[in-house]
Amino acid sequence: MAQLTDDCFAFDGPLMPLEAMEALIKNRVVPVTGSEIVALADARGRVLAKDVIAPIDIPHFDNSAVDGYAVRHADLNASGETVLKVSAKVMAGQSAIPDVGAKEAIRIFTGARMPDGADTVFMQEDTREDSGSVVLPSGLKRGANRRLKGEDIVAGSIAMPQGRVLDAQNLALAAALGLTKLEVRRRIRVSIFSTGDEIVEPGTSLSGAQVFDANRMLLRHMLEQCGCDVSDLGILRDDLPTLERAISDAASSSDVVLTSGGVSTGDADYVKNAVEAIGSLVFWRIAIKPGRPVAMGVIPHSNGNRAAFVGLPGNPVAVFVTFVRVVKPLLAQLAGAVIKPQQPLMVVSAFDYRKKSGRREYVRVALRPRADGGFEAIKHPQDGAGVLTSLTETDGLLELPDNVTSVKAGERVSFFSYAALSA
Ligand code: AMP
Ligand code: MG
Numbered sequence: 250m251a252q253l254t255d256d257c258f259a260f261d262g263p264l265m266p267l268e269a270m271e272a273l274i275k276n277r278v279v280p281v282t283g284s285e286i287v288a289l290a291d292a293r294g295r296v297l298a299k300d301v302i303a304p305i306d307i308p309h310f311d312n313s314a315v316d317g318y319a320v321r322h323a324d325l326n327a328s329g330e331t332v333l334k335v336s337a338k339v340m341a342g343q344s345a346i347p348d349v350g351a352k353e354a355i356r357i358f359t360g361a362r363m364p365d366g367a368d369t370v371f372m373q374e375d376t377r378e379d380s381g382s383v384v385l386p387s388g389l390k391r392g393a394n395r396r397l398k399g400e401d402i403v404a405g406s407i408a409m410p411q412g413r414v415l416d417a418q419n420l421a422l423a424a425a426l427g428l429t430k431l432e433v434r435r436r437i438r439v440s441i442f443s444t445g446d447e448i449v450e451p452g453t454s455l456s457g458a459q460v461f462d463a464n465r466m467l468l469r470h471m472l473e474q475c476g477c478d479v480s481d482l483g484i485l486r487d488d489l490p491t492l493e494r495a496i497s498d499a500a501s502s503s504d505v506v507l508t509s510g511g512v513s514t515g516d517a518d519y520v521k522n523a524v525e526a527i528g529s530l531v532f533w534r535i536a537i538k539p540g541r542p543v544a545m546g547v548i549p550h551s552n553g554n555r556a557a558f559v560g561l562p563g564n565p566v567a568v569f570v571t572f573v574r575v576v577k578p579l580l581a582q583l584a585g586a587v588i589k590p591q592q593p594l595m596v597v598s599a600f601d602y603r604k605k606s607g608r609r610e611y612v613r614v615a616l617r618p619r620a621d622g623g624f625e626a627i628k629h630p631q632d633g634a635g636v637l638t639s640l641t642e643t644d645g646l647l648e649l650p651d652n653v654t655s656v657k658a659g660e661r662v663s664f665f666s667y668a669a670l671s672a
Contacts, residue, residue, distance in 0.1 A: 250554045251281055251504040251583065255529050258545035258557075264536045266651060267574060267609055274578050278557075280585035281504055283435040289423055292415050294476040295433035296586045301409040303426055306399035311363040312341075314394045318354040318376055318383050319367035322391040331385045335378065339364060354383050363395060370394035402426070412587030414476075434585045440480040440499035441468050444511040444520055445563060446487045463565050463637060464509040471572050472507075474671050475580050487511060492523035500528070500548035500556040504583055507576065510563030512544040520544065520560050528558060535575060536608040536651060539567040539634045543575050557583070564634035570611050570646070573670045591670075593648060593663030599625040602656040604649055612647040613639045614664065626664055646670065 257277040262269070284298035313319060318335070325331045333354040337347040341360035349355050349367040357363075357370060369391055377384045402408050408426060409419055415431070423431060443462045451461045462484055472479045480503065485495050492511075499506045511520035512532075521544060524530040528548035535543060544560030559576055561568050581588045596616060604610045614626035626647055629639040645666040649656060656662060 251556050252279055253547045253555045253557055255547055255549075257547060258531050258533070260531060260533060264534050264607065266536050270533065270535055270575065271578055274582050278579065278582045281435065281437065281583055284432050285435055286430050286432050288430055289420050289428065292420055292423075292431050292433060293417065294474075295415050295431075295436075296476070296584050297409055297411050297413045297415060298432040298434045298585070300407045300411050301423065301426070301428070301431065303402045303404050303406055303408040304428075305426060306404045307401040307425055308396050308398055311398050312396050313357045313359055313361050313363060313370045314396050315370055315372045316358050317373040317394065318371045318385065319349060319357040319364055319395075320354045320369055320371065320385065321349060321351070321366055322369045322389075324352055325369075325385065325389070326387060328387055330387065332379075332382050333385065334382050337364075354385070368392060368395065410587070412585055414586050414588070436476060436478045437504045437580055437584050438480070438502065439472050439477045439505045439507055439580070440482050440503040441465055441472070442482050442495065442499070442506070442508045443484045444487065444492065444508050445484070448484050448510065450484065464561075464563070464568050467565060467568055468507060468509065468561075468572065471569075471576075471671055472580075475577060476584070477580060487519050489519050489523055489526075492519050493526050496520075496523055496548065496558070497527045497550065500558070501550040501552055501554060503554075503556045505557045505559060505576075505580070506548060507559050507561065509561045509568050512560040512562065513541060524548065524558050524560065530558070533575070535571075537570065537574060538604075538608055538610045539564070540571040540574070541567060543571050562634070565637050566613070566634045566640060569640060591665060593665055594624070595661050596624040596626045596647075596664045598647070598656050598658055598660050598662045600628045600656075601658055602628070602649070604654060604656075606652055606654050609651050610649040612649065613643040614645065614647050615642070616644045616664065624664070626662060640667075643667075 333352055335356055336353040338356040339346050339361045340358050346362050346364050348365040355364045371385050375386055443465050447459050448462045449459045469479050469481055485492050496506055508520055511518045524546045528546050530544055530546040532542040533545050541562045546558030548556045548558050561571050613629040616624040619625050629643050631639050645664055648663045
């Protein structure tokens with residue numbers, strides 16, 4: 250069960266810098282408890298619940314990194330070629346390995362166990378075999394092309410720390426350690442609603458001033474990419490009792506109830522009133538653009554669950570940006586995930602731009618390769634927060650720092666790809 254305190258989202262300042270928001274989430278939001286054991290095949294995207302201690306060394310034994318000849322380095326001439334007798338051959342997987350004697354070489358293949366006495370392997374491409382002997386060039390360092398037991402991971406050490414989000418590489422490491430299952434944190438349960446009298450379900454007919462619901466599709470897929478269990482609870486009319494009932498019901502079994510629309514200060518914005526009636530609500534005026542205030546709340550349910558409530562703006566581009574910068578850190582914290590800060594790609598702006606100081610701004614851009622090997626960022630011509638093609642016809646977002654007021658064409662700027670932002 251989610252267990253948030255009533256005031257965990259409280260914030261006094263007029264405008265909340267992104268760093269302050271991230272710190273608040275880290276300090277006040279408690280990760281959910283509960284874990285389960287899953288097979289490696291089903292573990293991608295899950296969060297490791299406990300440190301994984303390596304049960305074996307990797308490599309498990311000294312072995313050759315190449316196809317070639319294993320020798321004793323002491324037998325090699327310091328200058329000029331060395332000729333050694335080839336005394337045996339060892340293949341990968343062979344467990345009975347002959348020793349290498351003085352002035353002998355052993356034909357060896359990649360992954361084969363190193364013969365006792367041998368400390369160096371010549372790549373076959375650098376050698377010639379000649380009637381039972383091999384001719385070796387000079388200059389190879391002792392230990393070349395040999396992989397030592399434990400050089401990747403030492404048995405007993407932490408191979409993967411708790412909190413790590415399991416990707417293909419980490420799951421390959423778990424398999425290399427001989428593991429078949431891992432203990433992972435339970436998935437975060439998120440219920441999503443759209444709100445608004447004008448919003449209708451795709452597949453039905455559109456009349457008058459209605460718009461098809463785009464936000465639920467956006468949120469469902471972004472949430473699934475974050476590894477959440479999503480309950481899609483449809484569209485809610487701008488009607489207080491309906492909203493109260495639906496949001497309260499969703500709060501019984503969710504860690505997060507996520508809505509879009511209806512949280513500005515217009516008359517028809519009932520979501521705010523509904524959440525205030527059934528729980529507590531604060532507005533976060535986060536210093537980002539796009540992204541009007543985001544409504545944050547805690548909804549206690551009579552069953553003891555205390556769900557987080559997040560009310561995103563209605564415009565799809567604002568939904569995307571606030572999801573990436575506000576909802577994702579909250580989900581990661583609830584999930585107990587330790588997320589590495591994303592590194593931007595530095596690109597060159599192809600346009601002049603002015604912005605207000607004191608807020609971070611995200612600009613939708615396409616990238617074009619430059620003659621110097623870098624990239625330049627071309628701003629999408631439409632920057633309205635409702636223009637969905639500005640997200641589909643571009644490659645990612647420029648992030649312009651809070652204190653900057655203008656960007657000139659040719660300046661270096663930070664770029665985040667959509668792939669990186671949605672991962
Ligand atoms: P609101 O925040 O409710 O004032 O909505 C802001 C704008 O976003 C309005 O033009 C809404 O019609 C639009 N909007 C709200 N919800 C959705 C949605 N689920 N899908 C597409 N557009 C939406
Ligand atoms: Mg509305």
